[in-house]
Amino acid sequence: MSTPVAIDIDGTMTQPDGGIDPKLFDILHDWPEPVVIATGKAFPYPVALCEFIGIPTQVVAENGGVACTDDSVAILGDGKAARNAVYSFESAGYDIQRGDNDLHNRWRETEVSVATTVDVSVLSEFAEAHGQTVVDTGYSYHVKSPSISKAGGLAYVAEELGLETTDFVAIGDSENDSEMFDVCKYSFSVANCDASAEAAADEVTDSPFSAGTIEALDILCSD
Template identity: 50%
Template structure:
């Protein structure tokens, strides 16, 4: 029996230039169980991916700050006011978010803040702590979020809504923000390009990198 699947986007469904590889389309579309797209990206991105794939909109976005279950229910658990306060304080300290204008990274973000990794981390962490928020490095950006919000909590919410045990899920990812999801899922796979936190948290670390790692993981999950 095919287990439900929770999968990251950047670094997992993509190549090393962050381009979604079309080889994942039939795999996700034909998966014989619920598919959860779990990402640090703003809410519209995973929704659009599900829409164009033609699969139910079941997503964990903004590192758990927004959860949607099969297009019927949307739950917000992040701290948008705190994130805005951090952005203001960071700007007052002389630093921008690093994306230029227009800022498409944060334009539709509803529960957290994403800062380019070429901006000073120590200053960001300091101002975030003053607002009671945490900073997680996804490998693509620094995400400022509520400390009790993560992909693991998002997966728990999805599992409950779908009347599944969290341990029934298989998870695939590549980054520090996937570690909490790995801890909740019954089986977890880190692709070869994953950071050390993700690798240490995963049940299986694959040799294959990026989308090749995802494809290898799905073969292992299905026992192929």
Template identity: 50%
Template sequence: MTADPPLVLDIDGTLTRPEGWGIDPRVFDPLRAWDAPVIVATGKAFPYPVALCHFVGIPELVVAENGGVVYTGDDVFFTADREAAQAVAEAYRAAGYSLGWGAEDTVNRWRETEIAVALEQPIAPLREIAAEHGLEVIDTGYAYHVKDTAPNKGDGVETIADRVGVDLADCVAVGDSVNDVSTFEVVGRSFAVSNADEPATRAADEVLEGAHADGTLAVLERVAETG
């Protein structure tokens, strides 16, 4: 059988249950058995994808916070500074808005390079305040991410590939959102799950019939058979 190709996988919308929230446990065994590197590339705060790798039982190869943090398993690279993003959060609150996550805000508590705002919050003033600080706002379908304009997931994937000796042309990526477009642009094959947004479906080589983890599991089975 042909060897498994290296993988680059998003989390939210890609490894999640059909209803869209929570990791689908069906992905654990295939990923643990995969005999090539698996890179987890997500908009989530740095600790979350590291924990996912730990619980699945795979090496911790992580692009977090939309490329703001890159972990090669040996070294951590921070490609942005949270100071400007925090200033946006403070100005947004001062204007009478909320980040939308409650007092403890575990969504942002451990972020290193950006902030995330709940989708129920007004985006127009958020974009305006972010622009005043030289930042951008991207809508991943799960949150509004206030981030530096430079880092992206694709750059982070390139860093990891260089460090661990992965040929990006051999890589298969699966994602669902605009923040996965930069990943799709650097890998050999890219797939958007059927619940993906328009930028992701336009950038992907193929749009899958299945949504969320159903689509991801289907393509993993396919590429495991064909390489």
């Protein structure tokens, strides 16, 4: 039985080297139900991915700070407090370690992405002082509002499509997917998932990374 799906990018659609598994292009292009790309990445990345897969633009970006369909864009977060937290962090002599040509944040509107090489306990102190939280995706530390999540972004996209989040099956790998798992009818973590995603998921695939996602999509097709 095919079903609407919400799929994370990093660690979930990717192979261990970081590139998207080319097999997923055909599988998602031909998926008969809505596909939502739900990511912590900045807004342009999942929009481009939808275009290159050849599917409608149905996107949750920035961990839910931005949500978009072909007909509408919603900015669900306000990045001011996150930027202030990072400004304080940097003013105290710390570095978010993104270099001068910071492509992680150049197009990011509602949160700040910090390299995972920084001291997360120090970063968290600055985040909390500004009412923000730090989410570890395994790829970035995201300084963000605790009220923003992929769950909220998916609720927006689902409503735009005339659906509910409970119509969706979610697939992901890390703590930024956990809240989305909670609002979907079923959820898979791929085998490389972190402890938070493992605890929140209904099922953990045998295979890691994109092979785990293909395994989950196969299960959904054969149900």
